[in-house]
């Protein structure tokens with residue numbers, strides 16, 4: 001009997017997605033009769049029934065996703081500015097294609113959507129992806145290793161110009177809620193200061209660290225700043241504003257303000273520029289900024305990501321044959337394991353303040369803009 005497997009990539013793209021698509025497709029077709037149906041542009045393809053036959057050959061080394069992607073979720077689709085729940089349309093497509101399973105490659109939001117569809121009666125499995133490495137219940141995610149190398153290379157290159165000109169250079173690295181990429185690249189690239197969303201910074205601490213370097217005749221500094229890096233002052237401001245809003249506003253209005261503030265917190269664009277201006281004033285040193293942005297999502301996957309994607313993709317098919325459904329296929333301590341979606345959905349893998357990486361970085365003199 002033919003197994004009918006639906007597949008899609010959702011959320012942000014990253015290197016290694018094509019390697020995973022190839023692994024799933026080839027493993028499934030090699031071990032039994034399988035029909036692979038790919039949906040284009042994430043869940044939009046499922047909602048609007050836009051399917052295609054995915055290419056499986058010649059894609060192992062390609063960055064991005066050959067299926068296309070989008071951030072839309074069936075339970076919340078913007079139609080002419082109005083949010084609509086199009087879950088029924090997504091389910092109808094699944095049924096029309098007589099799918100046995102839908103495999104979704106995605107990040108935190110995709111896990112939530114997968115759980116939602118699974119609770120609505122579909123067989124869904126997922127793979128963890130994303131350069132942020134912010135999914136829980138998996139040691140790592142597809143794409144993280146490649147982005148880590150790219151960010152590290154950028155820091156390496158910035159070092160030579162920073163020391164030549166005796167400047168402070170801030171390098172902004174993607175990651176709104178979790179700073180894994182900044183932490184990893186900051187350690188690997190030997191950044192002098194690392195700013196993470198998890199550790200609100202104090203401008204005075206950073207200034208002191210830079211001035212101390214200068215006194216030691218180290219006349220340049222590299223600061224790795226997470227996109228979601230946030231100052232203590234800003235955190236306090238948000239807290240105060242939230243309280244004020246709650247005092248003066250009632251019910252739905254207060255909730256809406258809270259939601260907006262949370263959105264701002266998650267999208268602190270311009271923070272690095274603000275920090276750079278502050279530091280130039282407080283240290284009197286020339287300061288420059290490099291925002292790596294979406295460059296970090298580009299390029300061919302690293303060898304490690306290709307291996308990870310191949311391992312996870314083939315394991316996914318194996319677990320499918322064993323009857324697993326409603327799971328994310330992750331890695332834990334070197335083992336590939338199926339994790340129930342409700343243990344993953346909507347959760348971010350926040351870096352603990354005493355994480356071994358942070359401890360090691362502190363031990364080699366890295367400053368986190370805090371009192372630690």
Ligand code: F6P
Nearest residue numbers: 012130131132174175176227297
């Ligand atoms: O979730 C991955 C990520 O690259 C984050 O690091 C970044 O904050 C966000 O996506 C950017 O999203 P977009 O591509 O929608 O601008």
